[in-house]
Amino acid sequence: MIIPHFTLNDFLPVMPVGVLMAAAIVLMLSEVFLTSTTRTYQAIIAALASIVAGGIAVNNAFEPARLVLQGYAVLDPFSSWTTAMVCLGTFLAVLLSAGFLKHRNAERGEFYALMLFAAAGMSLLSLSAEFITLFINLEVLSVATYALTAFLRRGPRPSEAGFKYFILGAFAAALLLYGAALIYGATGATKLVEVSAALPAAFAKSPALVYAGLGLVLAGFAFKVAAVPFHMWTPDVYEGAPTPVTALMSAGVKAAAFVAMVRTFLFLVKGIDPVIPFTVFSLLALLTMVGGNLLALPQRNVKRMLAYSSIAHAGYMLLGVAALFAPKLVEAGAKVGVLTATPLTGTAQDVSVAVYKGLLFYILGYTVTSLGAFGTISALERREDETRGNTWDLERFAGLAQRKPGWAAAMALFMLSLGGVPPTVGFLGKLFLFSAAVDAGLLGLAIVGVLSSVIGVYFYLRVVVYMFMRPAPIDAPAPFRHWTTELALVTSAVLVVGLGILPGTITEWFSRVGMVFGH
Amino acid sequence: MQSWIPILVYLAIASSVGFLMLGASRVLRVRAKDVPPTRELTYESGEEPVGNAWIRFHPRYYVVALVFILFDVETAFLVPWALNVRALGRFAIVEMIVFVVILLLGWVYALRKGALKWQ
Numbered sequence: 202m203i204i205p206h207f208t209l210n211d212f213l214p215v216m217p218v219g220v221l222m223a224a225a226i227v228l229m230l231s232e233v234f235l236t237s238t239t240r241t242y243q244a245i246i247a248a249l250a251s252i253v254a255g256g257i258a259v260n261n262a263f264e265p266a267r268l269v270l271q272g273y274a275v276l277d278p279f280s281s282w283t284t285a286m287v288c289l290g291t292f293l294a295v296l297l298s299a300g301f302l303k304h305r306n307a308e309r310g311e312f313y314a315l316m317l318f319a320a321a322g323m324s325l326l327s328l329s330a331e332f333i334t335l336f337i338n339l340e341v342l343s344v345a346t347y348a349l350t351a352f353l354r355r356g357p358r359p360s361e362a363g364f365k366y367f368i369l370g371a372f373a374a375a376l377l378l379y380g381a382a383l384i385y386g387a388t389g390a391t392k393l394v395e396v397s398a399a400l401p402a403a404f405a406k407s408p409a410l411v412y413a414g415l416g417l418v419l420a421g422f423a424f425k426v427a428a429v430p431f432h433m434w435t436p437d438v439y440e441g442a443p444t445p446v447t448a449l450m451s452a453g454v455k456a457a458a459f460v461a462m463v464r465t466f467l468f469l470v471k472g473i474d475p476v477i478p479f480t481v482f483s484l485l486a487l488l489t490m491v492g493g494n495l496l497a498l499p500q501r502n503v504k505r506m507l508a509y510s511s512i513a514h515a516g517y518m519l520l521g522v523a524a525l526f527a528p529k530l531v532e533a534g535a536k537v538g539v540l541t542a543t544p545l546t547g548t549a550q551d552v553s554v555a556v557y558k559g560l561l562f563y564i565l566g567y568t569v570t571s572l573g574a575f576g577t578i579s580a581l582e583r584r585e586d587e588t589r590g591n592t593w594d595l596e597r598f599a600g601l602a603q604r605k606p607g608w609a610a611a612m613a614l615f616m617l618s619l620g621g622v623p624p625t626v627g628f629l630g631k632l633f634l635f636s637a638a639v640d641a642g643l644l645g646l647a648i649v650g651v652l653s654s655v656i657g658v659y660f661y662l663r664v665v666v667y668m669f670m671r672p673a674p675i676d677a678p679a680p681f682r683h684w685t686t687e688l689a690l691v692t693s694a695v696l697v698v699g700l701g702i703l704p705g706t707i708t709e710w711f712s713r714v715g716m717v718f719g720h
Numbered sequence: 721m722q723s724w725i726p727i728l729v730y731l732a733i734a735s736s737v738g739f740l741m742l743g744a745s746r747v748l749r750v751r752a753k754d755v756p757p758t759r760e761l762t763y764e765s766g767e768e769p770v771g772n773a774w775i776r777f778h779p780r781y782y783v784v785a786l787v788f789i790l791f792d793v794e795t796a797f798l799v800p801w802a803l804n805v806r807a808l809g810r811f812a813i814v815e816m817i818v819f820v821v822i823l824l825l826g827w828v829y830a831l832r833k834g835a836l837k838w839q
Contacts, residue, residue, distance in 0.1 A: 207811065226825055233832035 217254035224250030225317035232310030240308040244299035247313035255288030280328035294449040300683025319345035323457035332381035362441020377421025383414030393468040401472030425458035429492035439508035444579035452568040475531040482523035489516030504593035527641040559634035566630035573693030574615040600673025620661040626700040
């Protein structure tokens with residue numbers, strides 16, 4: 202028997218997860234042992250835990266990339282930054298939930314515990330380097346979000362959303378697992394490093410098996426990131442879930458799934474004609490960018506519009522993923538050995554660094570913006586509207602600027618950032634990502650991306666028009682106020698503008714060489 | 721092939737024990753003159769069965785089943801650990817304590833929540 206030897210070093214990447222899990226357990230027990238009437242302390246515990254976990258993750262991001270825990274996980278800046286961004290998203294979502302749940306008299310420790318479990322799953326997903334680990338972490342994340350989706354059981358909508366998400370999510374997870382099983386059948390390994398080493402031989406022997414496995418794994422991931430044509434569930438689930446949960450799903454779940462997808466496929470393309478992964482990811486990016494924006498166009502329901510917009514943003518991120526598999530980068534990698542310890546050199550290295558920077562910065566920008574946008578919506582929702590159908594109708598935003606100028610300004614800022622207007626973080630994210638894609642040789646796709654984001658500006662600005670240029674209806678609801686909601690919105694707004702104007706240090710951190718293990 | 725013979729012998733003994741016991745009770749049993757109707761019923765720990773098995777069960781069973789699985793899976797991990805704990809050393813003991821404590825906290829939560837109360 203081989204006796205594993207672990208040092209404290211091995212546990213460095215899972216430290217943030219440890220903090221999140223410990224806080225989640227404390228919150229669950231607080232629900233059954235403490236019977237105080239106010240429960241704001243639960244939100245504060247959860248928020249503090251995400252700050253601490255995020256801090257540890259930022260600290261980990263400056264460690265050199267390496268395999269840990271016997272090759273089951275990686276410690277690299279890519280996963281550490283993802284963990285940090287997930288923690289930021291969780292922090293904001295928890296603060297939004299505090300006011301949201303209080304207004305509905307539904308504050309429960311379990312809600313925050315589930316959020317922290319989901320965040321732990323996301324962090325672990327981003328650092329998994331083995332198929333079984335990957336699958337289990339995907340389930341940790343998914344089961345927590347299924348439960349959160351149906352947490353408020355008022356009216357038929359939450360149960361519909363929860364059920365739909367559960368059935369389709371379980372199906373997608375099964376696809377991924379089946380794909381992993383086929384790849385295991387072809388290569389005899391589940392650790393990504395070993396799979397990568399065994400793939401060329403396996404591909405020569407039984408190409409159909411490998412293709413089927415890769416296709417199924419891709420379908421599983423595409424479902425989680427809501428890429429067209431695997432996006433059907435997104436609008437219904439995003440609309441039915443409690444709005445802070447929707448915010449967490451659109452930011453955190455997507456980021457973690459993206460990072461896991463990039464990591465897995467960087468290892469899995471070895472031995473395959475490089476044109477194939479490039480074509481597949483380009484096609485997905487094209488469909489998702491155009492499809493998401495076109496589907497969002499006719500929506501009058503702002504929450505549903507944001508759900509489609511999150512699909513469109515996944516499309517822009519997929520553009521970055523396609524750029525990673527661009528022939529230009531892959532050819533350069535073939536010379537020096539992609540997926541070995543040997544790094545890329547020369548311009549290829551610069552381009553690859555730029556793509557990673559663009560991807561990470563885009564994820565960061567989308568996290569703060571979508572948390573802000575969904576947060577403003579959550580504050581405008583009224584508990585009594587839940588059974589009516591018009592909760593998120595555009596009319597609800599009419600005249601908001603006269604009644605609540607601060608809220609309207611914040612919402613306008615988030616909309617402009619989603620549309621990619623300077624000086625917001627959304628603009629810079631698009632700039633970094635599109636210019637990196639152009640450098641990688643994806644000029645055509647980048648043009649499609651810019652054009653489709655012009656479509657997006659129409660429906661984002663429509664919200665702004667309603668807020669500033671339409672008179673308010675007589676029975677217009679005022680946003681409910683809670684200090685945590687306001688803190689979350691102010692934090693997002695400051696980050697949206699701050700990162701849009703002064704991205705300096707962050708971009709420097711995101712553009713270090715050796716961002717991803719083995720690449 | 722040689723190594724399979726003990727298994728064949730074991731199978732033969734195991735099945736003959738069953739036949740022997742059933743056969744012995746067939747020879748030795750007390751024969752009732754007329755069979756009471758309750759004898760034809762399914763044996764349910766002495767309870768009289770009501771209706772058939774194709775009914776909707778109370779969701780209460782589901783919580784009990786979940787808590788059962790918690791400890792069932794725990795055992796599945798504890799057994800291989802117990803076989804190797806000497807070789808694995810102190811690290812494995814700490815690891816298992818963490819694992820068991822987390823599951824115990826889950827059980828405490830279920831207990832305090834009243835999941836195991838049968839009212």
